[in-house]
Amino acid sequence: MGVEGSAAVVADEEKAPSGGESLSTRSRFRYNSPLVQVTLIGLVCFCCPGMFNALSGMGGGGQVDPTAANNANTALYTTFAIFGILGGGIYNVLGPHLTLAAGCSTYVLYAGSFLYYNHHKHQAFAIAAGALLGVGAGLLWAGEGAIMTAYPPPNRKGTYISLFWSIFNMGGVIGGLIPFILNYHRTEAASVNDATYIGFMIFMAAGTVLSFAILPPNKVVRDDGTRCTNVKYSSVSTEAAEILKLFLNWKMLLIVPASWASNFFYSYQFNNVNGLLFNLRTRGLNNVFYWGAQMVGSIGIGYVLDFSFKSRRMRGFVGIGVVALLGTAIWGGGLANQIPYTHDKLPRKLDFKEPAFAGPFVLYFSYGLLDAMFQSMVYWIIGALADDSQTLSRYSGFYKGVQSAGAAVAWQVDTHKVPLLSQLIVNWSLTTISYPLLILLVILAVKDENKSIEENPKEANVTASNKDIST
Template sequence: MVSSVDQESSTPVPGNTKNPSFFRYNSPLVQVILIGLVCFCCPGMFNALSGMGGGGQLDHTASNNSLTALYTTFAIFGILGGGIYNILGPHLTLFAGCSTYVLYTASFLYYNHFQHQAFAIVSGAFLGVGAGLLWASQGAIMTCYPPANRKGTYISIFWSIFNMGGVIGGLIPFILNYHRSEAASVNDGTYIGFMCFMSIGTLLSLVILPPSKVVRDDGSKCTNILYSNVSTECLEILRLFLNWKMLLMLPAAWSSNFFYPYQFNNVNGVMFNLRTRGLNSVFYWGAQMLGSVGIGYMMDFSFKSRRVRGLVGIGVVAILGNVIWGGGLVNQLRYSSNDLPEKLDFMFSGSHFAGPFVLYFSFGLLDAMFQSMVYWVIGALADDSEVLSRYTGFYKGMQSAGAAVAWQVDEHKVAFLSQLIVNWVLTTISYPLLFVLVLLAVKEDNKTEEEHIK
């Protein structure tokens, strides 16, 4: 097996005529919408489940241990996922990845009855493998398929559709558990509802086109690479660990999911009762939609210079991030792991509910802006599906390694205040490094280092 590579895959292909229709099946927009719907059904619902804290359980132990197993295998297969995608293509890679989400949710349905966490931990490990495959594929599609000057817009479209899954997924436990505010866990119907959506997403993954069949409106193809081979991918993956661009991105990758245990378990899970946690989850993922649209517009349209847009976007997220984490510090000083607050209810807690609710909403806003910004930077580093699948795979792998550590930090009952400070410091360190990366690696004419070498 060998790769078949067109020297200039981003240039118009002879014989292709311009097609102004955005809604062609083989257009980048339709394919990004489709991968958004796949992620709406699978990781979107998973996010809603995790966002309630404890996977919908009052005791976080099973959830924390399963998520540690998940992110440990995710760290490995996130890195390998780009190579696997280049060998197998989107159909097999996405289908295999999506199917593991159903298994994971089924393990919590089982846990609801038998309280045995072994199934949840094993299924979490399988989900880590599947998530690595899914997100490597998603990253390649989202950063490679769009035109170079609209990557921020397409990222925001994807992020909005994907996080609508978290919004709908948050409504499921809110509605089904509305009269069970003091229950120890969500009911069986909540898990079954999630499983139905995840099954639909698994089937929908089969309609995604490979990059060689996607044609932009100017007639150019995303790439003419048909497939790769195992030896090539192994060598290229190893080279990522010596790639200065990836090293500059490492703190951003490590920190980008590190804050989830703190936000889900120690803010939403600790401060609110069961039904209010479901409502908060709706607004958390809804805030992600707003954040991704805002940062996507800024990084595509705010200035003529692409490099300047990137630098301004990083600056805006850095300022907003420090303000929000500062608000988190003020909130955290009011309680600790040894002095838990009284559970808040959206109907009966009055003004006491407003501040923590706005904080949790802001956490969701910041998460989407931070991750959309990083994806934009990745997309600006290359314009080739093979390269970008490896870059996004490295990003997701390092992100998951950080998350695996973070879930165990929470499981070992590290003080809430210490967790907050670590999260704040990690995200703050990443901003100047991303700033340097954009200055040195983002080209105004979209000619990346890899293209100049060819």
């Protein structure tokens, strides 16, 4: 834990409840427990970005011509890149309720813009809605990152990240079923029907309401009686200065390649694998398994990162190694799949009832598995760099901002019809470059839990003090 983490814990001591105030820790299922709060933010993301992922995974936003969706996503990720970085500071100023609710509401508008496009074929509304969604997504994901990485106990962050990722991606699973069921008999249809977009909007609206159930960090208490953090909300000037410092922070610079790569491959996988190889109803079915694979991948890598070895640093090394080996195998399979077709030589679209469906389906499933493992690994490393939500909200915001800048470029790469084989090679290369840099970050910045206490005895005393408060 760094100096910033120490400051947050000291704040806990200063703000400790007095008199008869009690921090009940009798059940991990109590409302103010990290487990319940991480579950709630998972449900919020189930409804909003989970459904957005299902919509995007259809290829072209469910339209036959992906141009409108590509341009909307470029606008989305351009503003997301800005507000992803600013989002951590905004979260620290406004707190969870305003930040999360404002972010979630923009998802409803985005889905509605494609309902409009289904009838009028005008891109302007979709592009404007995409730009607004980028602002909202920056706010939502900065808050989510702070909650997911700061609320859990330090030695169980991988488990809680897996829990969040599983709930969140269940949204993609359910969201994949919506177009599959509603368009099942439309085997020759080019675009999804209106009911598909309306279904997405209903879930997204529910997520906006649910965001008000999230507690601020100073009200969340771990099972051992310690608070997650208990500091006053920051000021605009403080956050502006802290955000600028991120661009000179060597820890964040080492994460940049992984951040850039982590959403760069979506346009290729959604439009040029799922969108080009399968018919409409099969694309919906594929998304059920793509996002289901994410649940499996996050649980698997979460176990490795929390339980494989006693040493936290060793768990980090093993986790990166597992993802690197699996990633090499999956992208190698993707290369074999990609060679037979190009933009000028498109394959016949497959239906899930055909035998030839199996091979490309397994590849698409594997892409989902790798995505979850890769991003869960990066979130675990970010969570190991600090313990307080203010610092981690900035780190998470920086990660999402760089990630979104990469995605904005990727969607335009696809719009300009860059050769499919070139897109695959770039995606493979970006993820591969990130692995040695993440290993270096673990070597230099991630400490074993016992060493953190030995090097910061004040934190150990504060923890003990907080335990006394809870008893």
